[in-house]
Amino acid sequence: MTTIDPERGIHLCGVTKSFGDNTVLRGVTADLPAGRIYGLLGANGVGKTTLMSLICGHSFRSGGTILIDGQDPTENAAVLENLCFVHEDQRYNDNFTIAHILAIMPAFYPHWSEQTAQRLIRAFRLPMKTKSKKLSRGQRSALAITLSLASRAAYTFLDEPYLGLDATSRTLFYEELLREYAAHPRTFILSTHLIDEAAELMEVVLILDDGVVAVHTDVDEARRSSFIVRGRAPEVRSLIGDREVLAERSMGAVVSATVRGHVTDDDRYAAHRDHLSLEDASLQEYVAAIGIHSLTHDSHAPAKDVA
């Protein structure tokens, strides 16, 4: 990419958030240079939405530092107009039509693109005159995506943007996201559970676990960060050695284990010799394994109940 400015970006340091006794974020620290597409991943209730809300000033952090382009976003209009966060369950005034909603958007987003909005409205076949309360789940998601991309906000947050969207509409979303990103480079932060489907859009992934950033790396590295070995239990155990097992399943004499770490040449040799199957875990399998591992080893389990 050509337009990454080292001065610009999101700086998070020790960000915490509690709801009463419930601590969701226990110290989130990360530097996210501007101009990239980030994937914010992790199990349900791990605090992805909470973190996005804090960054966007929609709710207040309990502690820590958040800076956007060097400035605190809290009640800072100059920063906030550069942020767009359409919530997963965004609701509008029930009697507003899509036409009404589109008409008020430029007031919030100085870089609003009517052209992008109209192109996406047509592509998603959104009915301009239907009142927002009558929109289906999929239509509301399509509207949220349309508003997010048309906002042209320097920092756009997409939180589970495609509930209810079919495969065709999701593909359309991926294409439009990349088209917008190519034409007007900016920062996107995308949370999703359809990880393997969306992984190729991302340049950098952050995996939240247990209230902190457990993994922060480029997407190719994340994908090589764990592997799945499958075969007879003794040989599988011998190959794993003392490496960390994130998840394990067995079926009779056969064990399948997701292991943290890179596959080495020794592993390939042992797998060949002992008739084990060996493959990199997909990003989705990696994230799921971290979540499962955390559920079964977690000393802060109550925090997991928070949505």
Added chain:
Amino acid sequence: MTPPADGRPIFIEIADHIADDVLAGIYPEEAQVPSTTELSLHYRVNPATAGKALTRLVDEGVLYKRRGLGMFVTTGAPEALRARRRAAFADHYLRPVLAEGNRLGLSPADIIDLIRKESS
């Protein structure tokens, strides 16, 4: 075609696709190949991933960059690719065939017979 994808990074797959297209003459010597943006939209991948694919091919000498214009196929690239793939042919194709044959009780001679039958 290249060996089957076994969880290889997508940028390597894209690089292999472009190399296949160079071998097939879709992009002749000195022809321009698609840009990072075009590859990003075509494969629906992050432009950084598309950029890595092009960088890999530049590092391998298949493509070269003309500043401000884009990426072009190096003269001699198809021949060099062919030579490199021939060198890797035994590793990528013959060894898996022999290993599977071994599991099934097919000797190298049996396999050669099968190849003769298939290609006749």
